[in-house]
Amino acid sequence: MTFIEGGVCAAAGFRAAGIHVGVKTNNVNKKDVALIVSDVPCSAAAVYTKNAVKAAPLLVSREHLKDGQAQSVLVNSGNANACAPEGEENARRSCRAAAKALGIDERDVIVASTGVIGQRLPVEKIEQGVEKLTPLLSTDGSHDAALAIMTTDTVKKEYALKTVIGGKTVHIGGIAKGSGMIHPNMGTMLCFLTTDCVISPEAAQSALLQAVQVSFNRISVDGDTSTNDMACLLANGLAGNMPITGPGDDYDAFLNALTQLCTKLAIDMAADGEGAKHLIICTVSGAKTEQDAETLAKSVISSTLTKAAIFGADANWGRVLCAMGYSGVEFDPDTVDVAFASAAGRIDVCRRGRGLDFDEDLAKKILTERDVTIDIHLEGGEASCTCWGCDITYDYIKINGDYRT
Amino acid sequence: MTFIEGGVCAAAGFRAAGIHVGVKTNNVNKKDVALIVSDVPCSAAAVYTKNAVKAAPLLVSREHLKDGQAQSVLVNSGNANACAPEGEENARRSCRAAAKALGIDERDVIVASTGVIGQRLPVEKIEQGVEKLTPLLSTDGSHDAALAIMTTDTVKKEYALKTVIGGKTVHIGGIAKGSGMIHPNMGTMLCFLTTDCVISPEAAQSALLQAVQVSFNRISVDGDTSTNDMACLLANGLAGNMPITGPGDDYDAFLNALTQLCTKLAIDMAADGEGAKHLIICTVSGAKTEQDAETLAKSVISSTLTKAAIFGADANWGRVLCAMGYSGVEFDPDTVDVAFASAAGRIDVCRRGRGLDFDEDLAKKILTERDVTIDIHLEGGEASCTCWGCDITYDYIKINGDYRT
Numbered sequence: 001m002t003f004i005e006g007g008v009c010a011a012a013g014f015r016a017a018g019i020h021v022g023v024k025t026n027n028v029n030k031k032d033v034a035l036i037v038s039d040v041p042c043s044a045a046a047v048y049t050k051n052a053v054k055a056a057p058l059l060v061s062r063e064h065l066k067d068g069q070a071q072s073v074l075v076n077s078g079n080a081n082a083c084a085p086e087g088e089e090n091a092r093r094s095c096r097a098a099a100k101a102l103g104i105d106e107r108d109v110i111v112a113s114t115g116v117i118g119q120r121l122p123v124e125k126i127e128q129g130v131e132k133l134t135p136l137l138s139t140d141g142s143h144d145a146a147l148a149i150m151t152t153d154t155v156k157k158e159y160a161l162k163t164v165i166g167g168k169t170v171h172i173g174g175i176a177k178g179s180g181m182i183h184p185n186m187g188t189m190l191c192f193l194t195t196d197c198v199i200s201p202e203a204a205q206s207a208l209l210q211a212v213q214v215s216f217n218r219i220s221v222d223g224d225t226s227t228n229d230m231a232c233l234l235a236n237g238l239a240g241n242m243p244i245t246g247p248g249d250d251y252d253a254f255l256n257a258l259t260q261l262c263t264k265l266a267i268d269m270a271a272d273g274e275g276a277k278h279l280i281i282c283t284v285s286g287a288k289t290e291q292d293a294e295t296l297a298k299s300v301i302s303s304t305l306t307k308a309a310i311f312g313a314d315a316n317w318g319r320v321l322c323a324m325g326y327s328g329v330e331f332d333p334d335t336v337d338v339a340f341a342s343a344a345g346r347i348d349v350c351r352r353g354r355g356l357d358f359d360e361d362l363a364k365k366i367l368t369e370r371d372v373t374i375d376i377h378l379e380g381g382e383a384s385c386t387c388w389g390c391d392i393t394y395d396y397i398k399i400n401g402d403y404r405t
Numbered sequence: 406m407t408f409i410e411g412g413v414c415a416a417a418g419f420r421a422a423g424i425h426v427g428v429k430t431n432n433v434n435k436k437d438v439a440l441i442v443s444d445v446p447c448s449a450a451a452v453y454t455k456n457a458v459k460a461a462p463l464l465v466s467r468e469h470l471k472d473g474q475a476q477s478v479l480v481n482s483g484n485a486n487a488c489a490p491e492g493e494e495n496a497r498r499s500c501r502a503a504a505k506a507l508g509i510d511e512r513d514v515i516v517a518s519t520g521v522i523g524q525r526l527p528v529e530k531i532e533q534g535v536e537k538l539t540p541l542l543s544t545d546g547s548h549d550a551a552l553a554i555m556t557t558d559t560v561k562k563e564y565a566l567k568t569v570i571g572g573k574t575v576h577i578g579g580i581a582k583g584s585g586m587i588h589p590n591m592g593t594m595l596c597f598l599t600t601d602c603v604i605s606p607e608a609a610q611s612a613l614l615q616a617v618q619v620s621f622n623r624i625s626v627d628g629d630t631s632t633n634d635m636a637c638l639l640a641n642g643l644a645g646n647m648p649i650t651g652p653g654d655d656y657d658a659f660l661n662a663l664t665q666l667c668t669k670l671a672i673d674m675a676a677d678g679e680g681a682k683h684l685i686i687c688t689v690s691g692a693k694t695e696q697d698a699e700t701l702a703k704s705v706i707s708s709t710l711t712k713a714a715i716f717g718a719d720a721n722w723g724r725v726l727c728a729m730g731y732s733g734v735e736f737d738p739d740t741v742d743v744a745f746a747s748a749a750g751r752i753d754v755c756r757r758g759r760g761l762d763f764d765e766d767l768a769k770k771i772l773t774e775r776d777v778t779i780d781i782h783l784e785g786g787e788a789s790c791t792c793w794g795c796d797i798t799y800d801y802i803k804i805n806g807d808y809r810t
Contacts, residue, residue, distance in 0.1 A: 050731070051727065051730035051731045052729070052730040052731070052732075052734075052735065052736065052738065053726050053727060053729065053730030053738045053758075054730075080723070082723065082727075083723055083726055083738070083755070083758055083759060083760060084759065084760065085759050085760070116723065117721075117723025117724070117726065117727065118722060118723040118726075118755065118759075118760035119760060120760075180710065181710055181724075181727065183731075222709040222710060223628070223707075223708075223709055224708055224709060224710045224724070224727060224728065224731070225727075225730075225731035226727065227723075227726070227727050227730060302628075303628075303629055304627040304628055304629060304709065304797075304805075305585065305586055305627060305629045305805055308801070308802050308804075308805035308806050309805065309806065309808070311802060311806045312802075312805070312806025312807040312808075314806060314807050314808065316522075316808060317523060318485070318487065318488055318521065318522025318523040318632075319522070319586075319629070321458050321487075321488050321522065321523075321632070322456065322458060322487075322522065322586065322629060322630075322631065322632050323629065324457070324458065325456035325457040325458030325459075325630075325632060326455070326456045326457070326588075326629070326630035327457075329457075330457065331457065333457065333458045333488070350488070350523065353458075353488055354488060354489065354490050354523075355488060355489065355490070355523035355524060355525075392709075392802060393802065394799045394802055394803075396713070397713050397716060397717075397797060397798065397799055397802070398799075399713075400709075400710055400713035400714065400717070401713050401714065401716045401717025401718075401719060402717040402719050
């Protein structure tokens with residue numbers, strides 16, 4: 001398996017584009033609509049936010065994906081089309097515009113939105129924009145599409161890889177956005193994946209669910225699960241491998257590759273959390289079950305106090321134990337070891353639930369690196385899990401104290 | 406029922422004091438040990454944190470309260486004695502010192518600590534301090550005791566009231582501390598309550614549980630449930646009312662008064678959240694059950710994004726709906742109305758799940774007041790609940806980025 005360039009256009013038969021059409025009113029240089037299209041119809045799979053308040057485009061996409069088939073993805077940033085007047089109608093109008101420009105059925109268009117909640121989507125701008133967008137579709141367009149789905153993101157998230165499945169070279173690519181309101185639950189922030197793998201809609205759905213579970217569902221920026229989270233996968237089958245329709249070696253190979261791609265995108269998302277200066281990697285080992293390990297690690301990366309301590313490069317491991325303690329997982333605090341690690345080294349700060357004397361200068365040095373690992377071991381069993389988060393900073397509050405204007 | 410002065414010394418037969426003994430090393434002007442004592446043995450009740458990692462003093466206090474009796478409370482700030490070497494032994498040594506100085510049984514001393522986790526309690530300083538503290542005990546000492554239990558608190562929390570129960574005047578008083586790591590779960594931050602009511606340990610425990618449930622358990626500062634949360638109640642019976650031993654009018658009168666006192670302390674705690682500039686009052690009405698209303702309101706006040714919006718005086722009601730959506734409560738988003746209110750007025754921003762056009766200048770004015778109400782109505786039933794939180798500010802991060810030093 002090799003990571004390559006090309007993003008969502010790395011797989012055969014996919015083109016993409018992204019432009020500014022005016023949904024983002026404050027900056028004409030910021031792209032705000034992206035279009036991805038396959039030359040042929042695709043097996044399609046998606047997972048959505050578990051938030052009870054779901055944005056209109058999710059409802060429309062879910063309806064369009066009932067038949068397990070799609071051919072295109074239309075995304076706008078700058079407006080979430082959630083709790084907005086005429087939300088569903090405007091999501092449908094967006095699909096209709098893309099379908100018309102592409103000459104496909106509107107039910108084969110997946111639609112997604114991200115941005116401010118509660119304001120009417122300026123759908124007319126999207127309708128006009130799609131006409132300008134279609135001629136720009138190209139196999140080099142992933143970069144522009146990745147830019148067009150960004151909101152407060154500071155870097156684009158775009159990866160692709162190739163791997164061999166059943167003797168054939170298969171490509172998988174993806175773009176994602178996500179920076180704030182990130183605490184995915186089954187869905188994720190926006191993530192669009194493409195592949196030329198031959199795979200049935202059912203197998204694609206199953207692989208997507210499994211991959212999301214161990215990647216996007218293991219990150220948190222601020223504990224807020226968005227109304228618009230969505231990850232989808234289009235598989236156009238142009239790689240010509242033996243069709244994957246259920247469990248087996250080929251399914252496992254595909255799942256493994258998909259998981260690695262999603263994990264890359266998820267880690268980038270956590271590292272690019274709004275205002276974040278640090279990526280926090282929390283590893284829990286020695287737990288009774290993987291679920292326990294995940295719950296413990298997620299509680300630690302979600303703790304506002306732990307996030308503030310990492311921001312301040314303060315080796316305040318007591319907050320780590322505290323966050324484990326209120327996670328709901330049963331464990332014996334007197335078996336817990338905690339260490340901090342980064343490119344600058346590693347330092348043990350707690351053994352068997354009690355503080356160790358440690359070199360505060362070294363600890364500070366370790367915690368000043370961008371990527372900081374909180375390594376937790378307990379004696380409850382053999383299971384382990386890693387989750388990813390970020391620190392909370394003045395900039396997070398600045399960004400979110402005045403997001404709508 | 407009338408609120409009066411006197412705090413934990415308002416009830417007959419209680420004395421208190423607070424001094425600096427050196428647990429807080431960074432400022433000799435900051436008191437760090439408090440002692441409260443009753444002239445006679447008391448019915449005693451307590452609730453503790455549900456955090457699986459419990460501080461040593463909680464374990465010792467729980468043991469001492471098994472017989473439902475206590476006479477004194479010893480508290481230190483500056484060190485939590487949680488995950489600390491010799492934690493339990495040092496908590497016992499603290500009790501022993503207080504018991505010796507007061508001439509009572511050490512099992513009648515309740516002990517509590519708050520401050521940094523993971524460092525050895527400088528118990529020698531407390532032992533020496535208690536000897537200096539005992540001669541200072543007085544019926545005017547509540548104020549000093551309230552100061553001595555503060556950590557990052559900016560104001561002391563101290564209230565008392567008198568009410569008539571069974572024809573006799575009964576007093577209840579309390580002091581509390583709490584500013585960060587506040588998201589109580591059954592227990593609370595430190596809160597010490599005294600009364601001269603004649604009440605059995607069982608009835609006192611039941612009343613305390615009920616009062617805590619609708620006061621301290623309805624506030625949140627940062628979603629972090631501490632290892633040291635504890636609320637306790639000493640009832641010395643000097644008011645001479647007919648003993649309260651179970652349900653009835655007198656029990657209800659006592660519970661009502663206790664609840665009002667705890668609510669005052671809880672609101673002060675939320676308003677004094679670390680770095681907070683705003684108290685956020687979230688009222689949910691029209692819910693199916695009170696539990697649903699509470700879960701919804703608590704999700705809103707706990708949302709980092711909502712807290713950041715209030716900090717920025719940004720009427721971003723979409724985040725309110727979003728937080729309701731991920732609370733786990735089932736409700737119909739299309740029935741939700743949201744309004745913001747404060748001393749400066751009231752403004753409707755969302756009706757039936759859709760944004761309203763509203764006067765942004767007025768909204769800004771309303772949200773600039775210290776106390777801001779988020780008023781939510783849905784059409785699910787008749788139940789309602791109010792919860793209290795605070796905004797998240799640059800100062801919160803500053804305070805918590807470098808808490809240990």
